[in-house]
Amino acid sequence: MIISAPDEREGFEEVDAEESEDEVVAFWQRMMKRYGGQEEYEKQIINGFKFGSDPEILIVVDKLLTGFDAPRNTVLYLTRKLKEHTLLQAIARVNRLYDDDEGAKPKEFGYIIDYAGILGELDQALTTYSALEGFDEADLAGALAGINEEVGKLPQRHADLWDVFKAVAV
Numbered sequence: 001m002i003i004s005a006p007d008e009r010e011g012f013e014e015v016d017a018e019e020s021e022d023e024v025v026a027f028w029q030r031m032m033k034r035y036g037g038q039e040e041y042e043k044q045i046i047n048g049f050k051f052g053s054d055p056e057i058l059i060v061v062d063k064l065l066t067g068f069d070a071p072r073n074t075v076l077y078l079t080r081k082l083k084e085h086t087l088l089q090a091i092a093r094v095n096r097l098y099d100d101d102e103g104a105k106p107k108e109f110g111y112i113i114d115y116a117g118i119l120g121e122l123d124q125a126l127t128t129y130s131a132l133e134g135f136d137e138a139d140l141a142g143a144l145a146g147i148n149e150e151v152g153k154l155p156q157r158h159a160d161l162w163d164v165f166k167a168v169a170v
Contacts, residue, residue, distance in 0.1 A: 003028065005038060049073075056164065064093075071098035075111045078118060087118060087125045 094110025
């Protein structure tokens with residue numbers, strides 16, 4: 001797991017968050033001791049994601065959006081508004097082909113889970129950049145799935161997610 005340094009500024013405590021804050025601070029201190037500092041910690045975790053098999057999931061806020069190249073990255077969850085170049089860069093993070101040469105099925109596409117409602121912004125971003133001349137709208141056929149169809153898949157996906165974390169020591 002990669003996290004940002006805990007916010008230890010005075011007056012920024014969240015209500016009822018003291019226990020989880022203690023866990024975050026303790027985790028952060030262990031990582032700093034293990035890696036010797038924030039820069040090396042982030043470098044090692046990111047390299048593990050890009051070139052190894054661990055970690056399998058990166059959860060980031062305002063990091064690794066542009067200039068981050070990890071073709072095995074499969075899913076991007078968007079929780080805030082992005083526009084133009086930044087939006088296209090974010091989508092490009094998961095829209096890369098990938099074959100790990102280890103016998104696994106090659107990645108042919110990525111998933112973008114849009115909690116922020118940016119689909120209109122995507123249309124605007126695509127229209128704005130002339131580098132996309134020759135773009136064929138038919139290329140996007142089947143790219144969107146209905147919410148009701150996806151909601152029906154949630155129970156199994158939830159169970160699958162719990163399976164991922166079973167091996168994590170608490």
